[in-house]
Amino acid sequence: MSDTFRAFRIHHDDDGYRAGIETLRLDDLSPGEVTIRAAYSSVNYKDALAGTGQGKILRTFPLNGGIDVAGHVIASTDPAFKEGDAVLCTGCGLSETRDGGYSEVVRLPAQWTIPLPAGLSLEEAMILGTAGFTAGLALLHMQDNRQTPELGPIAITGATGGVGMLGVDIFTRAGYEVHAISGKRERFDFLQALGAKACLDREALGFSGKPMESTRFGGAFDCVGGDILAGLLASTAPYGNVACCGLAASPKLSTTVMPFIIRGVNLLGVASAGTARDLRERVWQHLADDWKPAHLERIHTRTLPLDELPSLFEDMLAGRSFGRSVVRITVSD
Template structure:
């Protein structure tokens, strides 16, 4: 049986009388959240949410101290749940990691068994974290759209916030699933990269006329929206009859000012995407698709940065400054298992 060391490293976040701070620490397993499954972490990733938590720029953690990292992948070293055995490769995204319980920036971690997903065949641990919460959210968006009748034959699907983590992976996943993908971005200098991911058209948000009528010319069969606010309101006006909008982000604001006209005249559906609390059966199915028919062909190209735990602070600063593009994977296990 593999033993857990007496102490190990983690990236831990505090907020107390000494102030808000985050840094590498040495801890014991009993210092961290309880759980039926103990893993040796191999990889994690960096999401915008992680940067908010690590810098204190957003109210992400609901208690302190906690280890950061909303994604984790590794191998089981001990399990009190019969579904998991020593050596099993597993992953968890969301599910309260780095919100209510310790997250993936730790060399060892205890997890609640009901949220642990076996790593599906066809996907490596590093690849799983290249996808992470961002890829899972993008895939869940497509899953919900297909459940509601979306097909490639209906026409192109627009991805907003296209240079963000969810946006980039949504482009790649939609393209792999056979859709014509259009991308909307405020960073038009990234046109070549978005085209390489699979976008057949890239639109500049800064010059795009959005109009104000209750119904504008219907241009897209559906959309995955990472922006919210005025952009989401505009999308309701330009989606074709019986098209779907998957709402999975609010980078542009949480308010929605629109009319019922797109819903009762064109039959447009607005689908909410709540990735963190996705039921386990659906979570398993989504990861099976990400390992198979929806696995991006260019997944390695989406990984633009790799860091260890010691480099997290620098990555957070880049992300908060808006200088980040692509996915950052975190090599937690210094032995380099994939």
């Protein structure tokens, strides 16, 4: 291992908020039992907020950005990992409380380091990243709570976002009929190519705002919150599940207990960052096997080097990006 390496590092001090490529040494990194040579990371909206300072993501400074990473072990003090092992990590404090994945060398806690499951390449794991893991975790929670395709179609909101489009592919792959909900009608053909059986304009959903609606969906994976989430709860079939992971529309929820006590509808929270290890391993095994998206090549729209992160952050925050972008950290993986 070289004495020095490159990383995209974020500062906030007396000189203000700034970020860029720096040369670091191993001792500059957060501690961890597993040291990896990073091959790929991914770019999430959260990364753009952190990298530009437009969102309060980091809880300590300075830190390397990147909430996801995949690569090969180059040193480990934990016997569960040996040199050359392919591993990944998503969330778990990366780029929040500890150095993240935008670095040629990353140190990870063994507790949150996941062996790359057979069936996924390092690049595919990062096309999925936190976004795909979140969609997979939602499906796992729903199925653990007795969701089945027989209950009816699954509504997926925010379907043209990274989490939503992967959700369309993952739920379809798992055998569910997916109804994709989005305000971007020009992307309906894309969503249908991912497997959506129907595409619904969010402005034309026709939710009445009443405590109970006619049953329309067997369950839902909601990425937006607000009134749409309330409408989904009111229109979900008896004993169906609505998994909620986002607040793109609103963090507020105005509803009643009626869907819960009359139809037995379940509202399931999906918080991917601190998910227990056993659940992480279950989700990643599914994502490498029976839930592996069939259209990763469509969803993966860009691979870029570390140096181009600032321009992509600008595009994401301005609404000019689409699909999943992957960061190539090192030339050889």
